[in-house]
Amino acid sequence: MSRRKNAGTLTDLPSLPAHGMRIVPLGGLGEIGRNMAVFEHEGRLLVVDCGVLFPENDQPGVDVILPDWSQYQDRLDDIEAIVLTHGHEDHIGAVPYLLRERSDIPVYGSRLTNAFVGAKLREHRIKATLQDVAEGERVTLGPFELEFFAVNHSIPDAMAVAIRTQAGLVLHTGDFKMDQVPLDGRITDLAGFARLGFEGIDLLMADSTNAEVPGFVTSEEKLGPVIESVIREAEQRIIVASFASHVHRIQQVIDAAHKNNRKIAFVGRSMVRNMGVAGDLGYLNIPPGLTVSIDQAARMHPSQVVIISTGSQGEPLSALSRMATGNHRHITIEEGDTVLLASSLVPGNETAVNKVINALAQLGAQVISKDNALVHVSGHAAAGELLYLLNTAKPSNLMPVHGEWRHLRAHAALARKTGLSDEQIVMTSDGDVVDLIDGQVQVVGHIDCGMVYVDGNRAGVDESTLKDRLILGEEGFLACTIVVSTSSRMIVRAAHAHARGFADNPEIIAAVEPLVDKEIQRQLEEGVTDSHKLAQAMRRVMGRWVSDTHRRRPMILPSVIDL
Known part of the structure; x- marks a missing residue:
């Protein structure tokens, strides 16, 4: 089973042969959401899905989380198109943010999918080229020939996409299940997948969300x-x-x-x-x-x-x-x-x-809810359906996608039951670089690939900001100001401390003030005149006091005013 390499950049990777294809998942692996994969062939790029992840409790103030495509920042002009498998937010939600950076990237999706995307783009005031496609259609985009297949999911007009290049044939299922009596009469195109299987699928990238669930999903x-x-x-x-x-x-x-x-x-x-x-x-x-x-x-x-x-x-x-x-x-x-x-x-x-x-x-x-009544069924294929797909498509290699690690591993276990060896099953994380060359699939490296946090209209809130927000929310802050004259090496106005979200009684906070005065006076007498160093000394004194006295770790904001 292919393993992950050390992190780096795209330029650190081995060169891709002219007849090879490179696949880099930027989201959707090890998580439910942020689905996005970049395919590269003959110097051109194809993006499949571009979704968001919704924040958890330890990410305060974050609206949505985007895939990190910064490694491709200087290659946006190489993108032939964005191809969308269906209209769920975890597959389309990040499209406006990518189009902010290059608005003329054409977007290919089903009629309903593009309608949902178009509504989002109007909210972002972005004009883009939306190309409607349907199952059975073939589209050539640079070196990529695409063929679309109907799949059944919890939203109309979901599609799988087959990507043909000189490197081989890749089938990306998107999210799917095999409801035999769907409400809209549109079933997953197993006959089409079987036809691709006879042609020879070099790599199957298939939905893993319900790989742990036995049997078939209820209709x-x-x-x-x-x-x-x-x-x-x-x-x-x-x-x-x-x-x-x-x-x-x-x-x-x-x-x-x-x-x-x-x-x-x-x-x-x-x-x-x-x-x-x-x-x-x-x-x-x-x-x-x-x-x-x-x-x-x-x-x-x-x-x-x-x-x-x-x-x-x-x-x-x-x-x-x-x-x-x-x-x-x-x-x-x-x-x-x-x-x-x-x-x-x-x-x-x-x-x-x-x-x-x-x-x-x-x-x-x-x-x-579904815990006490049959009011919901999943939109993702269970283990029996995944086995059915594997036996129908007969891929040479499998790359489980869309799921947490337990789902990906369960999917790999199913693939082994159908006869695929560990060498034919590619287990990947976001940022892993997978090369398809002469029918062989291998992880050849890993690029730095984090999360991009969106706060309001601002994309790119960093981890340190989230950490500060957590500290403020859980521990509050403790601030202290002191006025000194570094030229005369004396305190002009004694330290004054105040807090929010830490303690309501000002007398408790006042206990740290003489400790700060004593330390700053000592620093001044020792010849320390740099305001930043004096502030750091204040931070150390306040940190020790609050830790020893209250067993707390609030945000500490020291301020030194030099007259």
Whole structure:
């Protein structure tokens, strides 16, 4: 099994032969999100997916996390196109940030995917070239010949892409499953994959998210009757929380609401935007007169309305979270309301989601989720489906993608069952450099590849800033100012300390002031006149005092004013 090399830069790597292909995943490996891979052949680049990762509790103030494409900063002109497998945020969310740096990169995706991207680009005020493609189409982009295949997923119009070059044939599945009776009748194109298998797939890059789950994923059609029964039996308001891109699931809710004579209202900016797009393109069927505004819904009798909201992952600023904390402008949760979480739980969001569920329960709501009812099925292939794909496509090599390390390793174990050897299974992390040469796949190096944090409109918040935010949030800060005259080597005004988030009693803080005065006077008498060195001396004294006395580690902000 190929192993990771020491980190470096692109220039540190061995040269790529003219007939070879280089693949560098920049996100989506060892994590759920930030999916992005760069393919290189004959000096040209192809980007497949460009998604975001949502922050965790130890990343305060961060809105989204981008892949790190800084190693390609001076090669943006070499990018032929961005190819998108489907319209989920973890595959399209970073597109506007890449197009900020070169807006004329053409974007290829399905009709719905590009519509979602286009809406995002308008918010960012970016004009771009969006090229719609569909399953069965072939497109040539420089040295890359692409062929698109229908795959079934939890969003319409998902596609796999086959990439043909002189180096060989790569099949990238994107996210997929094998629902045999999907709601839109669009099944995963196993016949197409089999045809590629006869042609010879040199490398299969396949979704690993559910590799640990045995068997096959339950069909989406099983959910409809359950959702309808929840809405039929509820006596008061119903709030359904879902991903803003889960068109099929929201269609099931709409159908159930219509059948039970309830109006629907969309809540949350991304939900309103995406459902508007899906409705305009015909992917969402909403009977005339069924929708109402959130203002109207708030005035209606609770038994007459279903609210479809964002916030299924416990996002702090989402509509559902604001309802749970009583801070939503229009909707107040009341005893007897029903909240339906119609989505999966993204790994890492467990604490946030449980917090919201408990807050809703405390307000008297009945919370229904996949833990107590069949209201969600996964959009990712389980182990039985992955085995089916491996046996159908018969790849020469496998590179598990899209998943945490446990998912990638489980996928590798499945591949061994189908006869692939360790040498044919490429286990990689973000930044690993994989070369496909003469049908052989090998990890040849590793590039520096971190996370890019977005805070508001600013991309590139560094790790030290996040560390400072954590310290401030957990320990507060302790500041101290002293006025000295370095020319006369004396203290003009004694140290004055204050704190925030550390201690409410000013007398506690005042105890450090004589210690600072004593140390600064000693430094001055020893001939130290540099303000920075004096400030560092203050920091050491304050740090020792707060650690020894209070066993705390607040941020320390010393200030020396030299008259």
